Amino acid sequence: WFSCTSEIPPFFPSPPVQPTVKISPTKAEPLSHHTLLICTAAGYYPSEIKIKWLKNGQEQTEGVGYSDALQNGDWTFQNQVMLETVPERGDVYACQVEHSSREEPITVQWEPETSDSAKSKVWTGVVGAVLGLVFVAVGLFLYLKSGKSARFLHQGKLECRFANGTRGQVRYLQRYIYDRQEFARFDSRRGTYEAVTELGRPDAAYLNSQKEVLDYLRGEVDRLCRHNYAVLEPGPAIGRKVQPTVKISPTKAEPLSHHSLLICTAAGYYPSEIKIKWLKNGQEQTEGVGYSEELQNGDWTFQNQVMLETVPERGDIYACQVEHSSREEPITVQWEPQTSDSAKSKVWTGVVGAVLGLVFVAVGLALYLKSGKATPLPPATALIS
Template identity: 50%
Template sequence: CVLLTLGLCLCSSPPEDYVYQYKAQCYFRNGTDNVRLLWRHYYNLEETDYFDSDVGLFIAKTELGKPSADYWNSQKETLEQKRAAVDTVCRHNYPFDKPFTIDRKSQPNVKIVNTKTLDLEHENLITCFVGGFFPPLIKVTWLKNGIEEGEQVTSSELLQNGDWTFEIHVMLETTIKHGDTFTCRVEHSSLQQPVYLNWEPDVSESARNKMLTGIIGFVLGSIFIIVGLVVYLRSKKTMAHFSSVQNENLM
């Protein structure tokens, strides 16, 4: 189903502020074979009544909309015009809007980031960033060593970029062992086949970092021990010298 929306807004000036809007929505099913037109009226952002081409009449949604719906339903010329709008508005504009809506496709960009410092002993959070795609329907899956992950996967809401493209962030929280391989699989209508982006953690770097941390700790500990030993020996030597001087004075 494809939706095409047209709209108009009329506003008054103080002291009696109000906003009156109408919105025409064309729903296309199977191209132009089955078209439905909804012509909606709003007063101060609240929908009051609407015309439904499937019914052929105006329908009130609020008490305020009942007089309006009754009035428009009594206008034979207006009803004929709205019923004809399925062809004069919806089907007429379909070929002009189709290249920018139905036919428009933008392939997703995929990137994997480890959002935490790599730790082999605790949970890691790996994020698959998928952006720049259109239409918005997309499927993103995490695979660990070729097996699809489920419970440990969370996803952000679908985000609009403001340029008719979308993005989504899909996170996998998992422990990482040496030799593990992670894959972000993306399926989208703009792609002839799914995109597979692999990520292998640099376990050697993690091990080097831990080894470096251990070495630094060992060196610092050794320095403190040596300094303490030197201070102790000097203190002991000073005490021995002081005791010797006292003994000589007594003699």
């Protein structure tokens, strides 16, 4: 699919924008098992940021993996820091973020969830939701009564999505977003408006009662999407494909026979549809695999990461395989665990190579001087005669 968007960079330095921080566990019941926690800081400006993991108040350095900072389409940035750990009952994990937009760091906590705590959280959520609705109603009433003004952001986005050009399915979307949260949309596949959140229910109900509006929007598939596709097809906007770069980053230098976290990063690709999978000795892995959210770069390309938690053994060969429409064949990048023997052999290879290099230099210099072609230096003249 493609969408047409116009953005104008700021002409003056923008004030700092505070990041939003969240923790995403990759397993629902991670107690006493290896698990991967992902801390995401998003929507901040400028790009300088410090993210660290704490366990029971102590900063963690083992099992920590870092992704590259990415620029969003709205000139803000986002970043992720992963922690591989074995949570136990009573442990308290926290992601702490320091940024120039705040004097104090942002700290978000996470605790391993047991079955009892899960039930209590359900009841807490129900009670909290009821109280929240009450407070929202009271607050809205007082706000309207006070007559004070405030600033909110309302966006409307029109999108044309294509599958195999105009020969496949053509989809027209009209999306409504309030303070960065989509609340209602028109989808040509349905032919009607639908509420994305509770906030959009009244709007969707009202707009669906307007027959003339719905008839007009259903015609936008041909009038807007197919027409503009034919206009843009000769140019670079249609059919743009950019091949991803793929790399594997282990979080530990010597992971043999120990739990290790491998991170496969596919970056700089377009369009966004991509398939990333882990292979171990040629077999696709499904256990211990964690997926991060797909991120959009500032140049309209995308980036994604897939993590593998594993215990490498001698002779194992791991591979990250990426399938994308920019290539007929998948991209496969291999990684092998480095044993202490292989590390030592690499050191000896370097030492032997250095010694042989010195020997050849010495022999060459001796032969050169023996040939008599060397020009002796003139005697030094006295500075004072």
